[in-house]
Amino acid sequence: MMQTKDETARKTPFELAVERIKDGADSEHEAKKLYAQLTEEESLDLLDGDTPFWPGMLSFIKDGYNYRPYVHGQNDRLGIPGIRFIDGPRGCVRGEGTAFPVSMARGATWDVALEERVGVAIGEEVREEGGNFYGGVCINLPRHPAWGRAQETYSDQPIILGRMGAALAKGVQHNAMACMKHFACNSMENARFSVDVSVDEATFNEVYLPHFKYVAQHGIYAVMSSYNSINGEWGGQNRYNLIQVLRDEWNFKGLTVSDFIWGLRDPIASITHGLDIEEPFSQQRHEKVQQALREGRLSWGDIRRSGVRILENQLRFYAQRWSDEPKNTLASDPHTQLAREVEDRAVVLLKNDQVEGETVLPLLPQKTRKIAVFGRLADIANTGDHGSSDVHAPYVVTVLQGLQDAYGKEKIDYLSGGSDEDVAACAAGADAAVVVVGYTAADEGEFVDGSIADRDDLLALYPEPHDENEEKIRDEVLKAMGSGASVVGTGTTGGDRRDLHLHKDDVNLIAQVSRYNPRTVVVVVSAGAVLMEDWVDQIPCLLLGWYSGMEGGHGIADIITGKANPSGHLPYPIPASEDDLPDLNIDATEITYDRYYGQRLIQHKGSKALFPLGYGLSYTTWQVARITSRSADTVAGTGCVEVEVENTGDRDGWCVVQIYGSQTEGDRADERELLGFSTVQVPAHAGKTILVDTDYTALGRWNAHTRKVDAPHGLIRLEASLYWGDPDSANAEVTL
Structure with a gap:
């Protein structure tokens, strides 16, 4: 018109x-x-x-x-x-x-x-x-x-x-x-x-x-x-x-x-x-x-x-931009349902050993009489740090609430912690025990504490007040900051973790519970890798639950009950010890960043990760049957591979297909790098063929003359895997 x-x-x-x-x-x-x-x-x-x-x-x-x-x-x-x-x-x-x-x-x-x-x-x-x-x-x-x-x-x-x-x-x-x-x-x-x-x-x-x-x-x-x-x-x-x-x-x-x-x-x-x-x-x-x-x-x-x-x-x-103005979208049903779906897909099942002939998870509600839940983190809203990324959701479903909703309150006993006698009484009579451990905003997050008020170099960036009213405001602001409050008004200061292990109370609780219940499930709440060598062998079942959002308790319960089939995979490796981490002084004023960190450093040192990059278990079983190179652009350093995936188990699920590559010659020979990935949903006892884009510049070298990372040349070994170093990967070769 x-x-x-x-x-x-x-x-x-x-x-x-x-x-x-x-x-x-x-x-x-x-x-x-x-x-x-x-x-x-x-x-x-x-x-x-x-x-x-x-x-x-x-x-x-x-x-x-x-x-x-x-x-x-x-x-x-x-x-x-x-x-x-x-x-x-x-x-x-x-x-x-x-x-x-x-x-x-x-x-x-x-x-x-x-x-x-x-x-x-x-x-x-x-x-x-x-x-x-x-x-x-x-x-x-x-x-x-x-x-x-x-x-x-x-x-x-x-x-x-x-x-x-x-x-x-x-x-x-x-x-x-x-x-x-x-x-x-x-x-x-x-x-x-x-x-x-x-x-x-x-x-x-x-x-x-x-x-x-x-x-x-x-x-x-x-x-x-x-x-x-x-x-x-x-x-x-x-x-x-x-x-x-x-x-x-x-x-x-x-x-x-x-x-x-x-x-x-x-x-x-x-x-x-x-x-x-x-x-x-x-x-x-x-x-x-x-x-x-x-x-x-x-x-x-x-x-x-x-x-x-x-x-x-x-x-x-x-x-x-879209012409329609959004209305009533904040924490709307479609958005909160999406948050739950994301958590269903994000939880990483790292261990699920058999106890008395069957895996610990899933714990089917119709076959479960009693679950004992432990840990202070099971019953608190814990969606992440309180810095600039904090979201003020109208509600948060805790792990305890999620399990109560899934199984019925009468089937759930809860104990945050306590004496050995209290833990034994709660754990020993349950079909399984769930222990929630990890971190909160007090342990890690964005760092803006009151020490800023003592930094002359930072205070020099502030303008002088323009009038008496601004002088009063300045004094009030600097007093609040000097008291140790966060500049973003949250009361917690966050920061880097000085220890990558769990708190001692958490480790002791895991030892207590697993002593009295052989079907112990540990849920770790964290973001970065947690060192686990001091307790991981004590328990048969381990979930990485993350800071799981406002619907997180429901999402974790979906995995534990089997309503959702776990499909999360580690986006980084979990080292076997801190010896396999790069040097870091979190208070340093100077530091050098090189290429060796994470899985690459673990391989470079000849070590083995506790859980490698891309690792994650499922309630079904997978086989990557075949990989074929379909195209490779030697100038752009990009390509495409065709991968055949088979779901060989009894549950529908999502498979995370990972493409790794390594050169066969040169000073970085055999250094395995992630080149591409894709997710695919496959029904039980079925297969699918998918195309996965690959980026060979992950193996490339910086060219100071062309101002680009050049693609590698020569023979490249390709692996279609379920995780880094998967011995059951499907293999192929491509020459660039």
């Missing part, structure tokens, strides 16, 4: 530009036209947050993180909505959103289609809460499992990080621009404001950047820089990362934004070195940019370059 002149006249310049783009106009051209209508002051307002710094900080302390969207560059005169930021990786943090299992749990599904569905749900909730920019695509590589924010990312494998991150972004971007973070080498939490990560260019491009490149080239709208410095330059003003890599080599057209408050140290260098927006408040740039322009240390051309890019991305997004 044609619009009338009056209808057109009522539209803002931004809305008219969006309509022209929908009709085929060039978005960059429209952005330049819109930018030309800005005053100088308005053009500067695009480059940082709209909220004054000290009131914004007070809201952190009093209201909590992301109490409302953080708005950057809103312009009512021209109708520019601005960048309206809402976090986070496990769901919409604004309002009472759906708390999904954490990203690492979703990584254990190895299912990009499922992750895209999660992205659609999160995007709907973000948009309904007034956001148009989602800051939750975390794809940092956890070089060491002690990293406190391992729960926010998917795996220690670049190919999983890239494909899952791209899937989440694709789903979200029907309703909100997605932002990947933290660029780059951000995998130390306690030292993130201080540490300089040294990494040689080859390792950087072969190991720590491929996943960012993949997501960048699959249409994500934005990149958030990291707090840490990389090779001597802070992430928020790192020219190599933000210009040479992102713009010149990857041809990235999206936005670059800082991490919050302490994300850049020099506001002028941040602009000239490629950072578009300082988040989330009016802070350093507001105080210093105008003087730099007057003194000639900054040009209006620098300002315009970022300003046009900020407008162009908004225009392009609004021209393509």
Whole structure:
């Protein structure tokens, strides 16, 4: 229907530009036209947050993180909505959103289609809460499992990080621009404001950047820089990362934004070195940019370059986003059902030994008289840390509640812990015992504690109060921070784990319960790898349950009862001991990142993982019968293989097919790398043939002349497996 002149006249310049783009106009051209209508002051307002710094900080302390969207560059005169930021990786943090299992749990599904569905749900909730920019695509590589924010990312494998991150972004971007973070080498939490990560260019491009490149080239709208410095330059003003890599080599057209408050140290260098927006408040740039322009240390051309890019991305997004406004989506039935489905798929069954001739799990409700449940974590809401990824779900189903709902309360006895006599009385008479152990936000998570108030280098980034009221606010903020409270107002400080073992009380509880009940099931709540060598041989059955989201108790019960067939696979290895982990001082100010970590380090040292990368059991049995190379592009380093999978058991299930490759010659000969993966649902006693995309650059080498990772040349051994080093893999060879 044609619009009338009056209808057109009522539209803002931004809305008219969006309509022209929908009709085929060039978005960059429209952005330049819109930018030309800005005053100088308005053009500067695009480059940082709209909220004054000290009131914004007070809201952190009093209201909590992301109490409302953080708005950057809103312009009512021209109708520019601005960048309206809402976090986070496990769901919409604004309002009472759906708390999904954490990203690492979703990584254990190895299912990009499922992750895209999660992205659609999160995007709907973000948009309904007034956001148009989602800051939750975390794809940092956890070089060491002690990293406190391992729960926010998917795996220690670049190919999983890239494909899952791209899937989440694709789903979200029907309703909100997605932002990947933290660029780059951000995998130390306690030292993130201080540490300089040294990494040689080859390792950087072969190991720590491929996943960012993949997501960048699959249409994500934005990149958030990291707090840490990389090779001597802070992430928020790192020219190599933000210009040479992102713009010149990857041809990235999206936005670059800082991490919050302490994300850049020099506001002028941040602009000239490629950072578009300082988040989330009016802070350093507001105080210093105008003087730099007057003194000639900054040009209006620098300002315009970022300003046009900020407008162009908004225009392009609004021209393509879904037309329907989401309504009543937060923690809606479809979204909470999806959260439960994700947990069903994420739980990893690591042990399921036979006791008296049958496996411990599943515990069929109709055949179960009594289950004894133990552990303080069985009866608390425990969806992850309380930092920027925290979701304020309207309810959380605990493991205890999930088991009570599944079996009936009369069949469940619960004891958080106690004397040996109490444990014996509860455990000995039950058909099986379930022990829930692991971590909470007190043990690991995003680290922002009161020590920031004692850091002169960080306090120097705060602007001086502009009036008496701001002075009072400043004093209140600094007093609260100095008391040890989290800056995001949660009361917990998080951080990296200093010990990868379970707490002693948990280990003692496992020993107690397993002594009195031979059918003991241990459920571990965590994100990164937990060292288990001190107790794993004592028990017949082990589940990795993760921080499992608001429906997590139901999801774990689905696995224990057999309602769901476990299909989760480890997105990283669990080492047999800490000797097989890379060196880490979590308080370091300098550290070197090399290529040896995780499964690659375990192989390099000639060790054997307790549970290798990709491992996971099922209630059915699988056979990967055949692998055939269908195509291989020696220039691009990509290919496709055909794999035949057979479900040889009695249960329908999901199979996670993993493609590994290794070179037969050279200094990295026999170094097995993950090249591709796919999930497929197969009925009992049936087979399916699937195609799996492969990325041979995982075996490649950085070429400093072409500025790319070259694909390997020569003979490549291929393995279609159920986990790293699977002796029953199907094998083939391809020559590149």
